[in-house]
Amino acid sequence: MxxxxxxxxxxxxxxxxxxxxxxxxxxxxxxxxxxxxxxxxxxxxxxxxxxxxxxxxxxxxxxxxxxxxxxxxxxxxxxxxxxxxxxxxxxxxxxxxxxxxxxxxxxxxxxxxxxxxxxxxxxxxxxxxxxxxxxxxxxxxxxxxADNLQATALAYFAQKQGYKNALILLSRDTPYTEKLPLYFAKAFENKGGKIAGTVEFKMGQQDFSAEVTKIKGISPAPDVIMTAAYEPDFPAFIKQLRSAGIKTPVLGSDGIDSPTTLGLGEVAEGVVFSNAGYPSExxxxxxxxxxxxxxxxxxxxxxxxxxxxxxxxxxxxxxxxxxxxxxxxxxxxxxxxxxxxxxxxxxxxxxxxxxxPLRVVALNRIVNGQKTHVEDIVPNGADVPPAE
Amino acid sequence: MEFFLQQFLNALALGGTYALLGLGLAVVFSVLGLINFAHGELMTLTGYGIFYALLFGVPYPLALIIGVVLATGAAILMERVAFRPVRNSSGTTMLLTSFAVSTILHILFQNLISARPKAIAVPNSLTGAVAIADMQIGVIQLLSILVTAVSLLALTLFLRRSLLGIAMRAAAEDFNVARLMGVNANLVISTAFGISGVLAGIAGILWLFQRGSVDPLMGFLPVLKAFIAVVLGGLGSLSGAVIGGFILGFIEVGLRAYLPDGVLAYRDAISLTLVILVLFFWPQGIVARREAVR
Known part of the structure; x- marks a missing residue:
């Protein structure tokens, strides 16, 4: 040998x-x-x-x-x-x-x-x-x-759905988990939306009960919750959010484009998230x-x-x-x-x-545990919040 | 009041998981004087055990049992292969060995299984919530509290009633004297690792229920928290590990619930400062070991 x-x-x-x-x-x-x-x-x-x-x-x-x-x-x-x-x-x-x-x-x-x-x-x-x-x-x-590109596409979508108030959930642990929701907030406000609240989490925390209890107390209740949290935070968050009886729609980013999210069952139904592309036929x-x-x-x-x-x-x-x-x-x-x-x-x-680079952002919705295509968006350069 | 009670239950559930993990570390430390940093990898192994069992169509409850058995076997094997040869070396050698085992397992998971997380579906019945008065408590949290209580009870019974358990307590008290009394060192140490494996497996399942996936580095953070719990409670003390776990859970949830938004980013720093403060007043931890360092 x-x-x-x-x-x-x-x-x-x-x-x-x-x-x-x-x-x-x-x-x-x-x-x-x-x-x-x-x-x-x-x-x-x-x-x-x-x-x-x-x-x-x-x-x-x-x-x-x-x-x-x-x-x-x-x-x-x-x-x-x-x-x-x-x-x-x-x-x-x-x-x-x-x-x-x-x-x-x-x-x-x-x-x-x-x-x-x-x-x-x-x-x-x-x-x-x-x-x-x-x-x-x-x-x-x-x-x-880029984070700001993705956030803009999500803001377009939120506006098109008629959401008025958004809540962002962010973590200052990484630029991705912090800035992406902030870019979303900026783009959403530019389109006439309001940010109803910002809730922070720590990456790797297994338990979101304190955050969920806070979200429950926010008034007026947000129309949509946007976050760039991903595994293992996102699954823990969405489970505890839904089990607290909060039905608010949730928008996520490409970090949750993973089999884990699809395997979450009922709690993840209807979640919309952005990513780099959808393999349509x-x-x-x-x-x-x-x-x-x-x-x-x-x-x-x-x-x-x-x-x-x-x-x-x-x-x-x-x-x-x-x-x-x-x-x-x-x-x-x-x-x-x-x-x-x-x-x-x-x-x-x-x-x-x-x-x-400017590239397409695909929006996906989870339906019956499957990823389905919502639309492809190439944001207008002028709407994209400047990198910071 | 309602908010407080809700957070109290949350803290109990989180503290319970930390207690189980801390106990796993403490069981090994009490007989061997080693903090096994590869403990988290036993949780990861539980996850992969469950993942592959489900892949081969094993029913869910059986898959969970397979996961725990795998962690237990791996813990015993770990002792045989990695720690027995260096048992009489310095504490530093054993500590480094545990880091090596942990790293080797990380790399093996990443290269032989996948660097990407593997999804483990959690039954829908576990994602719901139970209403108690005006409070909502998640089924998983409730389960955590229950499982922790049962595990602690079973372990206490084992340590107090069975011959092996008594031998282990004697070994924890003073290993050399215990051996002079005819206690089999290998058996006691293997059992300690076995128990730590079972506890890691159970904690691993509770952790997995929250996150819904297993990935190669999953065990890193929990073992860190468990280490803090063990130090807080008093190195070498089993009841100390449990108390330390619950205190850590209460500190974390309490800070998350009551800190104003502006300082939330510093809450890990604050919670660790609180831990240092506790150690300042009780340098040996809350439940100090009554004997001098061997």
Missing amino acids: MKVTKILSVAATMLAVAPIAAQAEDTIKIGFVGAFTGALAPYDQPTLQGVQLAVDQINKAGGIDGKFKIELITRDMRSETAQSAVMTQEVIDQQVNVLLSPCDVDPSVAAGQIAQAAQIPTIAPCASTPTLPGIVGDYMFANYT GSSLAKFNADFKAFFKQDPSAVYTATGYDVIKVIEAAIKADGDKLDGPSIRDAIDNLENVQVATGTITYKGMNRV
């Missing part, structure tokens, strides 16, 4: 070293520093699968623009921000052309700052904090539906899901598979657009000018968006 491993590793080294000189012109190196273990693994593991599928499809078809085979270099940063910087340095030393950063804003900033200094375009596949590119600099791009997302199943022999575990796929398609489109130039500044400019690129979740536009 030992021997076999040794031979394999020698062979692998030779394989890895030999082609560099020969293929330098024909390969684009994409580094992915992701959280493949630890607290962020639930997001980065599916993202990696989507990335792998896109790389495989493109390489089988002869590479980007029929020229550049993609070489994917992955590193696990174990959900630790400090490791994110170390691993980024490591992949940059291997001269990657483009970097993908972890699924949360803090480690993405750590990775992005190093890549920024090296002029390597960096895309965060699923970090959704809209301030991220601004914090890091002009080489940092977001990919996922004939849509690009449905096709992606089918391709995914054929490739991995399993269904996608989360929409992050599709958004991971999207990132590679964005890079492909950028390189096609910049006339096959692989240097950092050219790719950067090309991504910044992309418009209506066809990706798995729909289309994506970077032009004029300050590196936080």
Whole structure:
């Protein structure tokens, strides 16, 4: 066994070293520093699968623009921000052309700052904090539906339903759980709605009885409750809310797009939530899901598979657009000018968006324990609250 | 008054879960002097046990039992494989071993099962509420209080009436003297881990009923709370762990219910400050162990 491993590793080294000189012109190196273990693994593991599928499809078809085979270099940063910087340095030393950063804003900033200094375009596949590119600099791009974009779509929906008073439930533990409801409040107020109250929770608290008792006492009673809480907080919250006899409709965000929410039974009926896309028949997302199943022999575990796929398609489109130039500044400019690129979740536009893309937001409603499609919304840029 | 009573019941339910968890830690600590930080992973294992049992079509009550049995077996196995070889080493070695076991299990869950949460459907009958006078108390909360009471009673009976239980209490009092009296050390320690496994399994089920899913890192936060409960109650004391669990539950719910909105964000800091304050007056915890450190 030992021997076999040794031979394999020698062979692998030779394989890895030999082609560099020969293929330098024909390969684009994409580094992915992701959280493949630890607290962020639930997001980065599916993202990696989507990335792998896109790389495989493109390489089988002869590479980007029929020229550049993609070489994917992955590193696990174990959900630790400090490791994110170390691993980024490591992949940059291997001269990657483009970097993908972890699924949360803090480690993405750590990775992005190093890549920024090296002029390597960096895309965060699923970090959704809209301030991220601004914090890091002009080489940092977001990919996922930004929090303020999602919140605006939910505010449109709330207004269309005729809700006048909304209550927001937020937690200051993460930017996502805090800012998304605040963006919603802003967008909802801009559309003439009122915020009846704000209730705070602590992530990981098993017990929402105190919060529910507070909500019960708010007057006038809110027409709708909006939150960005997700597992395990959201299930605990909605159960205790409903068991206290409060029937107010609940709006959620993409964090609850999970089998757990669908498995909650009666209490989750009618909950409406936003996410990055709904696989209606004939849509690009449905096709992606089918391709995914054929490739991995399993269904996608989360929409992050599709958004991971999207990132590679964005890079492909950028390189096609910049006339096959692989240097950092050219790719950067090309991504910044992309418009209506066809990706798995729909289309994506970077032009004029300050590196936080405009993409579709899908609204879903839970009916009989199934996810059903309400509508797709591309919010008007002017309605989207500024990132803060 | 009604608000107070409602919150009182809430605190009782939450404190009960903490008490069960704290007791699991304390049982092991009392005989081995080890805080087992892999205790939370036993809860996670219960969850996966239930998930796979349901997947294979096992009836719901049986699946719950399978979950608890799995946690119990895993706890005993954990002791055999990881802790027995380092039993006579320093406390630090054992503590680090428990962190290692915990991390290894995290990674195994993430890579062999899934990093994504797995849904466990909770029967609709458990999501309702019971009206007591003007109050609403959730079935799950009521169940938590009931299960905690029954578990505590059963454990007390076991420790007071059975020979093994008496041996365990003797070992908790002074392990070396107990061994001189002919108490089998391996058996006592295995039993302690077994009991901690059962308690983790039961607490795990109550936790799962609230959250409706199991994920690899699920056990981390509860074990932290249990650790606080155990320290608060007095390391090594079983009744202390229970009292500590309930106090923590009351502090948490009380702060959530009565703190003004502006300072709510600091409530963990406030609750831990209160814990430090208690320790300031009772440095050994509320129920101090009467003997000197071994």
